[in-house]
Amino acid sequence: MTTAAPHARPAATSFPTLFALSRSRTAIEIKLFFRNTDQVFFTFLLPVLFLVLFSAIFSGDIDAGPGRRIDFPTYFLPGIVASGAMSTTFVNLATSIAVEQREGLLKRLAGTPLPREAFFIGRLMMAVVVTVAQTAIMLVIGVFVYDVGTPPTPERWAFFVALLALSAAVGAVLGIAYTRLIRDARSASAIVQPPFLVLQFISGVFFRWNDLPPWLQAIATLFPLRWIAEGFRYAFLPDWFGKFEYGDSWGWQLPLVILAAWLALAFALAMRFFRWDIQPDR
Amino acid sequence: MIADRAVRVQGLRKEYGSFAALKGIDLEIAHGEVFALLGPNGAGKTTFVEILEGYRRRTGGAATVLGNDPGESRRDWRARIGIVLQASTVFDLLTVNEVVAHFAGFYPAPLDVGDVIGLVGLDEKRTVRCDKLSGGQKRRVDLALGLIGDPDLIFLDEPTTGLDPEGRHQLWDVVRAFTALGKTVVLTTHYIEEAEVLADRVGVIIAGELAAVGTPRELGGRKTALATVRFEAPGALAAAPPPAVPGEWARRDGTVSIATAAPTETVRLLTEWARTRGFDELPAITITRPSLEDIYLEMVESAGAVTEGRADQ
Numbered sequence: 199m200t201t202a203a204p205h206a207r208p209a210a211t212s213f214p215t216l217f218a219l220s221r222s223r224t225a226i227e228i229k230l231f232f233r234n235t236d237q238v239f240f241t242f243l244l245p246v247l248f249l250v251l252f253s254a255i256f257s258g259d260i261d262a263g264p265g266r267r268i269d270f271p272t273y274f275l276p277g278i279v280a281s282g283a284m285s286t287t288f289v290n291l292a293t294s295i296a297v298e299q300r301e302g303l304l305k306r307l308a309g310t311p312l313p314r315e316a317f318f319i320g321r322l323m324m325a326v327v328v329t330v331a332q333t334a335i336m337l338v339i340g341v342f343v344y345d346v347g348t349p350p351t352p353e354r355w356a357f358f359v360a361l362l363a364l365s366a367a368v369g370a371v372l373g374i375a376y377t378r379l380i381r382d383a384r385s386a387s388a389i390v391q392p393p394f395l396v397l398q399f400i401s402g403v404f405f406r407w408n409d410l411p412p413w414l415q416a417i418a419t420l421f422p423l424r425w426i427a428e429g430f431r432y433a434f435l436p437d438w439f440g441k442f443e444y445g446d447s448w449g450w451q452l453p454l455v456i457l458a459a460w461l462a463l464a465f466a467l468a469m470r471f472f473r474w475d476i477q478p479d480r
Numbered sequence: 481m482i483a484d485r486a487v488r489v490q491g492l493r494k495e496y497g498s499f500a501a502l503k504g505i506d507l508e509i510a511h512g513e514v515f516a517l518l519g520p521n522g523a524g525k526t527t528f529v530e531i532l533e534g535y536r537r538r539t540g541g542a543a544t545v546l547g548n549d550p551g552e553s554r555r556d557w558r559a560r561i562g563i564v565l566q567a568s569t570v571f572d573l574l575t576v577n578e579v580v581a582h583f584a585g586f587y588p589a590p591l592d593v594g595d596v597i598g599l600v601g602l603d604e605k606r607t608v609r610c611d612k613l614s615g616g617q618k619r620r621v622d623l624a625l626g627l628i629g630d631p632d633l634i635f636l637d638e639p640t641t642g643l644d645p646e647g648r649h650q651l652w653d654v655v656r657a658f659t660a661l662g663k664t665v666v667l668t669t670h671y672i673e674e675a676e677v678l679a680d681r682v683g684v685i686i687a688g689e690l691a692a693v694g695t696p697r698e699l700g701g702r703k704t705a706l707a708t709v710r711f712e713a714p715g716a717l718a719a720a721p722p723p724a725v726p727g728e729w730a731r732r733d734g735t736v737s738i739a740t741a742a743p744t745e746t747v748r749l750l751t752e753w754a755r756t757r758g759f760d761e762l763p764a765i766t767i768t769r770p771s772l773e774d775i776y777l778e779m780v781e782s783a784g785a786v787t788e789g790r791a792d793q
Binding site: 212213214218219222226229230233234301302303305306308309310311312313 | 533534535555556558559563565567568569570571573574578582583585586587588625629
């Protein structure tokens with residue numbers, strides 16, 4: 199222990215730029231994510247597990263007439279990519295931020311000159327990076343193990359990349375806003391998982407969209423996961439299938455527009471309701 | 481706003497619904513001063529400090545900290561204050577060096593990361609992950625994060641809770657090194673000794689009011705409080721009544737105690753009297769003045785009695 203005074207303040211004092219701070223936050227978030235081995239394991243393994251299990255259980259092809267057949271893994275992969283993106287962003291952020299609120303990390307950050315935007319951007323970028331890594335793993339397994347095709351044209355590839363980024367952003371920002379509903383970090387999973395689970399069932403992830411009753415389809419249409427799932431199918435699957443399964447909404451426009459609207463809404467909700475410091479006012 | 485005072489608070493109020501947590505506090509803290517806040521749990525200490533830190537909003541009165549309204553929480557203002565919260569922050573997965581370096585990046589002119597880690601005594605734990613640190617070592621990380629931005633004013637909310645006596649003394653040294661640079665410290669603590677050793681002035685918050693402010697030597701009239709002269713009075717001393725010395729006397733279980741404003745004169749007269757009775761020494765004689773702790777406890781107790789009295793009406 200030394201009591202020598204640290205050296206004096208340099209003359210020039212200007213704040214680091216938002217870009218530098220966001221980069222620093224992103225780097226530390228990614229570092230934290232990969233050091234949490236349980237989290238890494240489940241984030242990357244769970245979607246793979248779903249792909250393997252569901253492909254084993256539902257082995258039948260989808261048949262829509264002569265020359266119009268796709269096998270189950272081909273149908274299922276886009277849905278599980280959609281669901282994985284939401285899980286990595288929405289579920290992970292909502293629960294981990296709730297824990298950080300409880301442990302006082304956010305209060306600690308709020309006491310520094312770090313702009314809130316840098317915190318949000320760091321979180322968002324981490325979610326995007328992890329989602330991209332997870333999706334890449336899914337694609338590799340899909341292509342090499344299940345012989346699933348990739349997006350057929352450069353345009354579809356471009357759409358796929360844009361959709362992936364947009365989905366991750368929507369999930370991340372929604373997760374940040376959703377923490378407002380979590381009163382106690384110990385119950386975070388109980389508040390976050392059920393709605394996500396229900397949405398997976400009714401959004402055409404685990405069960406075929408066409409097999410769902412119209413009223414469930416109507417409910418799912420209100421939420422982003424259905425549009426993310428449809429979007430990824432548009433990127434991967436042939437057009438005849440989309441018309442058969444989704445009808446008029448099939449295309450790149452509607453999912454992008456609706457998800458962009460969701461992103462704006464989620465951002466407004468997060469800015470309005472996010473609490474840096476959970477603290478019962480006495 | 482005039483910034484001639486590090487902290488200036490006038491009529492500060494905070495209500496939670498119908499409950500008044502702070503009932504109009506007036507206080508000024510000078511630049512370079514170490515100010516300690518004492519008070520029982522629930523008296524409003526943390527509410528008061530968190531308003532000054534910009535975490536909570538006041539419901540009435542005025543407050544400036546380093547010339548700024550803490551309610552605005554401006555970024556350049558945030559860069560000039562350091563905060564050590566009551567509860568340690570959890571950075572389990574990062575090393576000491578990573579955490580401190582990361583926080584250093586938030587500030588326009590941070591101190592050297594290695595210097596600060598050395599200053600708080602964590603040199604050997606630099607590359608150790610925070611989940612491997614002891615409670616006291618985590619507290620030092622908190623202190624390092626409060627210091628890293630090179631603040632002009634630092635808030636320390638019960639900084640030594642959980643530290644062993646050695647760690648406590650080391651932290652006091654850090655605070656002294658910090659104030660030697662002319663910087664201001666606002667400290668809350670449960671350790672009266674800590675306030676006495678570190679603080680230039682002490683304030684006592686009881687039931688949302690600033691019950692007393694003063695230097696540790698004179699708080700609550702301590703400087704002018706009566707001294708107590710005590711001695712054991714066996715045999716010839718016990719048989720006779722004490723002579724006409726100044727002060728009130730009392731005898732209990734063979735010990736005489738005299739509360740007096742003039743202890744020197746009291747002892748002189750007592751000694752003469754004892755000689756006539758064959759005692760060159762007054763057995764077990766002591767002269768005591770109330771400690772800061774005595775004064776503080778008395779304040780808290782009498783305030784408690786008043787509150788109960790009000791509740792009865």
